[in-house]
Amino acid sequence: MKVRPLHDRILVKREEEGEEKIGGIIIPDSAKEKPQRGKVVAAGNGKITEDGKKLPLDVKSGDRILFGKYSGNEVKIDGEDYLILREEDVLAILE
16 A cells, blocks of 8 residues: 655654663563654655745655654554654654
């Protein structure tokens, strides 16, 4: 299925974190925090201002980003977990 977010929203696939060992103790998946990094899968056309102009997004498909811990909405598409968030929830683009 092809998904295209609207306006200033982006579709993000979270990056999987490696298994953490702290002092020889393996942290189970249920106790781990969800990663705050991801890869942009799709991006909208841009935000529309009050005077009707369209501002293009700074992020594009393929960018690796950092986002806030509680940002966006989780969705499941074709059995895969994704996150839809607004561009303003993006904290940084990783290069």
